[in-house]
Amino acid sequence: MLLSFIICTGLVALISWLKTRRTRLKTVNDYFLSNRSLGFVLVGSSIFLTNLSGNLLIGENESVYINNMSVMAWGMTSILAMLVVSEFLLPVYLRIGAITTPDFLEHRFDAVTKRIVSIVFLASYAINLIPTILYGGALAMNGIFHVSQHTGWGATTTCCVLIVIIGISGSFYSILGGLRAMSISDTLLGLGMMTGCLLISYYGFNYLGHGNLLAGVRVILHQKKEHLNAIGSATDAVPFSTIFTGMLLMNLYYWGMEQFIVQQALASKNLKECQKGIALACVGKLLAPLILNLPGLIAVHLYPHLDNTREVFPRLISDILPGVFQGFMASIVLGAVFSTFNAGLNSSGTLFIMNIYKPWLDKSGKQKNDEQLVRSSKIFQVLLTLMGCCIAPFIILFKGGFYTYIQMLSGFFTVPVFSVLLVGFLTRRVPPVAVKIGLAFFILTYASVILVFQPPMHYLHVLAILFVLTVAIMLLIGRLFPLKVPYQAEKHPVVDIQPWRYRHWVSALLITLMVLAFVLFSSIGIAGR
Template identity: 55%
Template sequence: MNWIILTSFLFFTGIVGLLSWYKSRKNKIKTLNGFFFADRSLGFLLVGGGLLFTNINTATIIGENELAYTHNMSVMAWGMTSVLAMLLVSEFLMPMYLKLGISTTPDYLTARYGPGIGKLVSCIFLVSYIINLLPSVLYSGAVAFNGLFHFGDVWKTDYWTTIWILIWIMGTIGCLYSLLGGLKAISTSDTLLGFGIFAGGLLLPFFGLRYLGQGSIMQGLHILLNNHREHLNSIGTAADPIPFSTLFTGMLLVNLYYWGTEQYIVQQLLASRDLKSSQKGIAVACLGKLISPLLLNLPGLIAVHIFTHLDNTAEVFPKLDSLVSPPFIAGYIAAIIFGAALTTFNAGLNSSSTLFILNIYKPWAEKNGRISNERHMVRAARLFEIMICLLAMFIAPFIIFVKNGFYTYVQMVNGFFNVPIFTIMFIGLVTKRVPAKAASIGLAFFITTYALTQTVFDLHIHFLHILATLFVITCGLMLLIGKFYPMAQPYGLQINTLVDIKPWKSRHIYSCILLLLMVLMFILFSPLVLAK
């Protein structure tokens, strides 16, 4: 183990932790609003930083660099197409959410379809977080840290045991951070790490190119741009993990779900002090996504020219960092990786307890005459976080056995939960009389059919195309049910505004600029320019 790297890691991690505590120390967590939504007081930088770094986690950093190394730049589509999805959410969904004054996205479904659907979707969210989101973040963090610090060699343990130990260390630290700090501390650390990721995104490629060029950055860049040019192509074929055609089918739906419905993402936006701050924060996060390939993809491209073979390709990012970066900088990037793991893990824990307390436990308590005070609810939320944290730590090590790439696995499993929920949300938004029965049948049909295509019947069709096809079929099924069994009374919005909903005047100008930059990124990494 390189002790300079470890000391640097502890130094930078300590700074982030100390500053997060200092900025959130006056935020006394005695109410659910304070614990879950930071008293709806976040400015646009905290909102943007929270969105960006809750999204850019270790699963993203490890997974996207792995696919850039094993395939090409087509994986960057996840981040680039997020820009369009975020801007649509900013323009259409956030004004509605803030007008309704909701606390969770199932709150909208409860208002639209009734409490049964709200509770069902809350349970689906919780299952998704427990078996996929939280374990994948812990596993990828453990892989990264073992690659950086070689703990297995230090502890004289095999790889399986080492991953178990690291997962439990990270899970314990993350759980304590979430329990003690709430959303305010999470958003503050997200913002600090958001600035750190931009610096790290420049530093690692800098040292990687210098190493590749044997001391000359320009020579390293020349090698990167002229050798293995097929890896520079973002226009994926059917043989790639992300075929280009999927950008216009399932990927768009997945991104709309993620940025507009996923609770641990939307909760960052619901905590904003007003609509203007929310929309500005989304624009900041969009800019971050456009810059993020520096950290998410470029190291994987550089590694193509350095590592001819890796037994575990998921370790490509940490191995490159430990090889090319000076020890002090390697420790700094390790601190970013650690923060990326914990912030997403913490946000997932916080959102899980939000869903459980507000959509399941609190309604049950009120129905059974067990109305509790705010302190009791906060205590129940913390106990629930401990429980799901333990479950996630037990599940996480088994991700080591997945095939076809870790990141592809994460996105494929998400398909069981994300687009089905977005489908009933979409129908609820565009219609007024489709009933709860249609939503229940739609969810059951979508999840069951998708499960069969992924586990029983191999259709030889990309899972994103399958998601898009099932979206269209399920929408048609729900509309058909709505035609024959419509609601007696059409749904109408119940306004409950908690913050100022005056929109950001300049949003359309910045949206056009961001969309243009998104298109230019695809052109740059295509056979038209770099991948000739």
């Protein structure tokens, strides 16, 4: 197992190095955006793998084991969100030549708003994204390789050691290779992930059916059918009603405004390739339940009384796959961890250098060339990695499901930024002061509600209510103190922004398949009694 893991991991790293060793990374455009040269396969693979982190592998399978398939809603509704972003938001970013998503806010409001939102992004990555990725990766590697059993270390010690190892080794991709190296490795890992889905399905059903594949399928379809239901009730981790409130908001933000996701799309060679790449990522989301949810379903039947539910996915991989495939799957899981981790580091470096450090240099009258800026970005990424390694072990103290922890904490950052960007996109007279008041109101109120008052309401509904109130406050201020001169969008495209002619037909097909997925996993589908 260990040998196949080393070979597969080393092979991905070697191919990525061979493909990028002659690529110059001396300018910020080269380092952060791969000189805007990515085709749709690289764009789609990067977006999909950046999202498909160890957190999802651990968290969604745990949620299926504890509850049911209702957690699938996060991925399925992402398809609708991605298509909306592809049609309406990305053309705006490419039209103004944006490098970061807050660049739009400088055009729409002012430089201070851009700086504030960039700081919110960086706080989100430092406190939530980077630590949870490292923690999820450590759980997965310990579960597959049984590190704590072989070493005799406690769970916390093992977690800390693996977090440091993953953090240090994973940062090399971003720090040394830039976005292009990450995109190439993501494409290879995407192919590996699809192969892994087939392996898990085959061996999982075979194991469950005691050597009979069809018998294993029948077990899933006819026993404990309540776990097959994707239409969550009010008591489930993801009630179905939340799809139309907080989940919709968070998905639109994530796919259309989250820097470490959007940066993959901004690196495309033109809008057509960008939209095709997003469609490819949507196909990946349709297939994702095979690895994000199916192992959890199988585990329901194999481990009826599992103490540590966060071990569902890695334990299943360790139990059902032959040794050589365990190593292969471990390398894919680690690659998924690296993918999201590196994207978070690279986008953090982009935000810090372009939106905070460089403007400060310009204001101070200091000058640094692109090579010096790239070097500063690498130093910042090293510091961010060290910070993430320090914060990650404390996640073990949270009770209530790893995936729930990730989404609840991200609410502090995602929805307020989404509110600001949405108002910026849809209005022309709301002034910068409204944005600042809106951000402060949302973050302080959400913190009070979740940490102090803790109302008997799902946190996604809380997010939706606060979103409406925040937008209303900004609109009211805009009505009372409107801009004297309405905002007029400027155009500074650096790539061709001609859209993909078949995007509407493909979007209709993808949305139809998304709806059919919910029908399949419902009381009128395979979850029916």
